[in-house]
Amino acid sequence: MFGCTRSEPQAPAVRERPPYRDDEGRLRVQCWFCEQTVAYEGFDPCAVLLIANWADESRQQSQQFFAHVECFRQSGSGDLYLLDPEDEEDVG
Numbered sequence: 001m002f003g004c005t006r007s008e009p010q011a012p013a014v015r016e017r018p019p020y021r022d023d024e025g026r027l028r029v030q031c032w033f034c035e036q037t038v039a040y041e042g043f044d045p046c047a048v049l050l051i052a053n054w055a056d057e058s059r060q061q062s063q064q065f066f067a068h069v070e071c072f073r074q075s076g077s078g079d080l081y082l083l084d085p086e087d088e089e090d091v092g
């Protein structure tokens, strides 16, 4: 009777909601990887910029995603030389 378990495609959650702000007026953002809200501390939030059609500037489109630095580190997405943990204490 309730056999239909069709699930809707999941869009990045940050795009499904209107922008809203935290108590300090900063945009609340959601992590692309774990989907949790990203607190403003250390390197966080980080933004990941995706550029489509990179080789053809006239067709380029870009989209920004937010992430926890730790989730990005754990994703194995390349060498994050600019996110040296030793520098984190000097930020914010």
Ligand SMILES: [Zn+2]
Binding pocket: 031, 032, 033, 034, 035, 036, 067, 068, 071
């Ligand atoms: Zn995360």
